[in-house]
Amino acid sequence: MGPMTRICAAIVPLFLLSACLLTPGKFTSTLDIRADRSFTFSYQGEVIASDFGDDLKNMGKDDDDGETDDDSPSEIGTAYYRRIAAKDAPADENAEEEQEKQAKMQTIADALSKEKGYRSVRYLGGNKFEIDYHISGRLDHSFLFPFNVDAQAVFPFVAIEVRKDGKVRVQAPGFASDNDSSGGAMGGMGDKSAKEREGSFTLITDAEIISQNQEDGATDTARGKQIVWQITPLTRIAPMAVLKFAGND
Numbered sequence: 492m493g494p495m496t497r498i499c500a501a502i503v504p505l506f507l508l509s510a511c512l513l514t515p516g517k518f519t520s521t522l523d524i525r526a527d528r529s530f531t532f533s534y535q536g537e538v539i540a541s542d543f544g545d546d547l548k549n550m551g552k553d554d555d556d557g558e559t560d561d562d563s564p565s566e567i568g569t570a571y572y573r574r575i576a577a578k579d580a581p582a583d584e585n586a587e588e589e590q591e592k593q594a595k596m597q598t599i600a601d602a603l604s605k606e607k608g609y610r611s612v613r614y615l616g617g618n619k620f621e622i623d624y625h626i627s628g629r630l631d632h633s634f635l636f637p638f639n640v641d642a643q644a645v646f647p648f649v650a651i652e653v654r655k656d657g658k659v660r661v662q663a664p665g666f667a668s669d670n671d672s673s674g675g676a677m678g679g680m681g682d683k684s685a686k687e688r689e690g691s692f693t694l695i696t697d698a699e700i701i702s703q704n705q706e707d708g709a710t711d712t713a714r715g716k717q718i719v720w721q722i723t724p725l726t727r728i729a730p731m732a733v734l735k736f737a738g739n740d
Contacts, residue, residue: 511540511541511595511599512540512541512646513538513539513540513541513637513646513648513665514538514539514541514665514685514687514688515536515537515538515539515648515665515666515687515688515690515722516536516537516538516539516619516687516688516689517536517537517687517689517690518534518535518536518537518538518689518690518691518722519534519535519536519690519691520532520533520534520535520536520648520649520663520666520690520691520692520693521533521692521693521694521695522649522651522661522692522693522694522695523694523695523696523714524630524651524659524661524694524695524696524698524734525696525697525698526696526697526698526699526736526737527736527737528629528630528631528736529627529628529629529630530627530628530629530630530634530651531625531626531627532624532625532626532627532634532636532649533624533625533626534622534623534624534636534648534649535622535623535624536621536622536690537615537619537620537621537622537687538619538620538621538622538637539618539619539620539687540596540599540618540619540620541618596614596618596620597614599614599620600612600613600614600620602639602641603620603622603637603639605641606639607626608624608625608626608636609622609623609624610623610624610625611623624636624637630651630653630659630736631653632653633650633651633652633653634649634650634651635647635649635650635651636648636649646664646665647664647665648663648664648665648666649661649662649663649665649666649692650662650663650664657735657736657738658701658733658734658735658736659698659733659734659736660731660732660733660734661694661730661731661732661733661734662729662730662731663692663720663729663730663731664729665729666688666690666692666720666722666726666729666730667722667726667727667728667729667730668685668726668727685724686724687724688722688723688724688726689722689723689724690722691719691720691721691722692719692720692722692730693717693718693719693720694717694718694719694730694732695712695714695715695716695717696715696716696734697714697715697716698715698734698735698736698737699734699735700716700718700732700733700734700735701733701734701735702731702732702733703718703731703732703733704728704730704731704732705718705719705720705730707719718732
């Protein structure tokens with residue numbers, strides 16, 4: 492079990508029924524890390540929110556192909572009666588649920604807007620947000636994006652882990668669907684949202700690159716070495732790199 496999976500496993504019981512799983516839509520993201528520990532991170536594009544409570548209630552319902560998640564008789568029967576109940580639900584009840592959902596999405600947008608780094612957060616409808624995030628600082632502590640308690644937003648796209656030996660590990664679990672990503676840690680709850688995931692994650696650094704998992708490797712730029720990961724719904728291996736700072740302070 493990887494470190495990000497352990498983090499997810501620890502957080503899940505606290506947020507399971509009320510939290511939102513955030514996943515990328517179409518995006519561009521850049522991380523610049525200097526050998527002196529200064530960094531700049533940006534994310535521009537879409538973010539999609541999936542409600543854990545809805546996901547749990549929908550387990551066993553029909554997928555897009557008409558099949559249930561479990562072919563056992565009990566699950567098939569449960570899904571059948573859920574469909575009947577949904578058809579018989581009063582229109583005003585469905586409208587009320589939709590209003591509650593929209594209110595929750597706006598609450599998430601408002602909570603994120605208050606956090607430093609968010610230059611704009613706009614709710615587009617359909618559980619989708621348009622975000623412009625840009626922040627600079629110094630890596631004397633670890634960094635996660637996004638993670639907001641007020642918005643009950645869990646499972647970061649990007650995690651920067653600062654080590655005691657002068658190294659820093661960059662991982663982007665939200666940009667993939669492997670076992671250490673948010674989707675894997677939640678048993679596939681993020682798989683449907685992952686279908687809309689498309690973009691690029693670029694790491695630029697003048698620090699020493701100890702290891703990285705982009706098969707094309709790094710290229711030289713005026714700012715230092717550059718590594719670009721192209722992200723699609725089929726991306727299974729999360730971007731990862733380990734860097735060494737100029738000094739171990």
